[in-house]
Amino acid sequence: MGKRKDLKERGVRKDGTGLLAQLRRPPGGRDARIMLFAQLLDRTGTGVWGASCVLFFTFVAGLDGRQLGVLLGAAGVAGIAGSPLAGHLAARFTVRTLLIGCHLLRLAAICALLVFTRFEVLLLVVALTSLGDRAAKMLEMLFATRAAGEQRGTYQALSRSVANAGYALGAGLAAIGLAVGTREAYQVLILGNALSFVVAGALVWRTREQPHGLGGGAAAAAAAAVAEAADAPEADRPGHENPWRDRGYLRFVLLDIPLCLDDSILGVGLPLWLIGHTDAPHAVVPAFLFLNTVLVVALQMTVSARVQRPRQAAGAARLYGLTLLGCCTLLALTPEHGAWAASFALLAAAVLATAAELLRSVSSWELAVSLAPREARASYLGVAGMSQSIQKSAGPLLLTGVVMAAGPAGWLVLGAAVAGVSVVQRRTGLRRLDSMERAEAAAAVPAGSRTATGSDPAPVS
Numbered sequence: 009m010g011k012r013k014d015l016k017e018r019g020v021r022k023d024g025t026g027l028l029a030q031l032r033r034p035p036g037g038r039d040a041r042i043m044l045f046a047q048l049l050d051r052t053g054t055g056v057w058g059a060s061c062v063l064f065f066t067f068v069a070g071l072d073g074r075q076l077g078v079l080l081g082a083a084g085v086a087g088i089a090g091s092p093l094a095g096h097l098a099a100r101f102t103v104r105t106l107l108i109g110c111h112l113l114r115l116a117a118i119c120a121l122l123v124f125t126r127f128e129v130l131l132l133v134v135a136l137t138s139l140g141d142r143a144a145k146m147l148e149m150l151f152a153t154r155a156a157g158e159q160r161g162t163y164q165a166l167s168r169s170v171a172n173a174g175y176a177l178g179a180g181l182a183a184i185g186l187a188v189g190t191r192e193a194y195q196v197l198i199l200g201n202a203l204s205f206v207v208a209g210a211l212v213w214r215t216r217e218q219p220h221g222l223g224g225g226a227a228a229a230a231a232a233a234v235a236e237a238a239d240a241p242e243a244d245r246p247g248h249e250n251p252w253r254d255r256g257y258l259r260f261v262l263l264d265i266p267l268c269l270d271d272s273i274l275g276v277g278l279p280l281w282l283i284g285h286t287d288a289p290h291a292v293v294p295a296f297l298f299l300n301t302v303l304v305v306a307l308q309m310t311v312s313a314r315v316q317r318p319r320q321a322a323g324a325a326r327l328y329g330l331t332l333l334g335c336c337t338l339l340a341l342t343p344e345h346g347a348w349a350a351s352f353a354l355l356a357a358a359v360l361a362t363a364a365e366l367l368r369s370v371s372s373w374e375l376a377v378s379l380a381p382r383e384a385r386a387s388y389l390g391v392a393g394m395s396q397s398i399q400k401s402a403g404p405l406l407l408t409g410v411v412m413a414a415g416p417a418g419w420l421v422l423g424a425a426v427a428g429v430s431v432v433q434r435r436t437g438l439r440r441l442d443s444m445e446r447a448e449a450a451a452a453v454p455a456g457s458r459t460a461t462g463s464d465p466a467p468v469s
Contacts, residue, residue: 013112019370031170032310035163036155039215043151044170046211050111051206057118057195060186064194067124078135084401086135088394090142095150095390102217103147103154103386110144111209118202122195130146146393150386153377164373165312179297197432251384251391256440260379263433264372264395266426267328270299272403273335273398275301280412281339282383288348296358311366321374322437328367329430334421335360340416349458375433377455379440 034040065071065079097106117136120129148167181200185193251257279293315324335357342353372395380388382415411418 051174059182091393093144329427376422
């Protein structure tokens with residue numbers, strides 16, 4: 009019986025734990041299945057645009073390198089605002105309505121590219137698209153915490169597997185249009201992305217709004233728990249409703265920024281290091297994305313099954329740092345001469361960067377949810393979503409302007425720094441979890457005493 013209960017808690021099903029079996033019956037039921045399909049279509053359209061946007065801006069819109077840099081920088085800055093804005097609005101409006109709004113916003117922005125190619129208009133378009141992208145991802149995360157409940161780790165694994173499959177499919181479709189290379193072919197790719205927003209929005213409309221989690225009695229108990237935590241150190245004390253005043257949670261978000269650097273290393277660091285510092289053939293660059301996509305789809309469920317609880321997530325954060333240190337060490341040791349040796353070292357580094365990504369996806373997700381007060385998760389998760397957006401803006405600049413300029417020593421310093429941050433993240437995360445558990449225990453004792461003495465019954469969660 010104990011074994012069966014443990015399997016149930018981990019989201020293991022009698023009819024199979026593989027990806028396809030879990031997709032047929034995901035945590036959250038019908039609504040989760042619809043949402044995952046909507047994400048697949050959304051990410052397919054995003055993959056189409058992501059693989060073709062730079063060439064569109066260069067050959068169709070006629071932008072130079074400086075304008076393209078400004079354009080991508082504006083997208084990064086706008087993306088930073090997307091998550092907290094969505095979290096703020098989610099505390100007042102339904103997630104379902106807001107997510108549909110994000111799809112419509114991106115639909116209008118991407119369709120504007122069919123008509124306008126002026127730089128000023130493109131600047132607004134990419135900013136709105138990036139804002140909608142980050143807001144939509146935050147809202148999908150909030151949907152998962154409500155629909156999947158304690159099985160949110162399993163849902164997150166399914167979501168990432170579906171997303172990576174969508175990105176790969178979209179990139180493949182984009183390759184067809186890019187091979188044609190005409191203005192009309194680029195317009196067809198844009199329409200394909202627009203169609204993905206329309207269908208994804210229609211699918212989200214078919215879902216039901218998820219309950220916010222805590223009812224009145226449970227919410228009162230949680231509020232009392234926070235009040236009982238007054239003796240905890242102020243920096244680690246869980247906040248009430250405003251994450252911007254919760255120093256402990258803000259510290260988690262700040263530390264989470266360098267723990268997302270695997271994304272920039274894989275997408276920017278590896279290709280540029282190959283081109284500028286090795287004799288490896290340029291044909292190896294697409295293999296980085298191929299390896300990443302295949303490994304994430306194949307292994308995300310397995311990794312997530314081993315990180316189901318907050319304390320396990322804190323341990324995974326430390327393991328992330330060690331894995332990325334290994335990746336950076338390989339890059340530092342990659343030989344400049346010898347195509348085969350350099351290619352092998354770079355591909356091995358790509359595997360380690362992907363392993364770090366798998367760990368980050370479950371540790372960052374679980375800690376962001378678990379360290380937030382339940383009654384204010386929407387606004388807290390909005391702030392947590394900023395870490396990836398900030399990394400996407402600052403990460404490439406850090407790699408190109410500092411790390412690679414310093415050569416192999418730069419990679420070693422970066423890896424050691426990230427490993428050190430991961431140790432701090434684990435320690436502070438565990439400290440905050442301890443504080444929250446003490447608060448819940450303190451709130452449960454008086455509630456139980458009132459029940460025993462015949463006074464008001466304890467709230468039922």
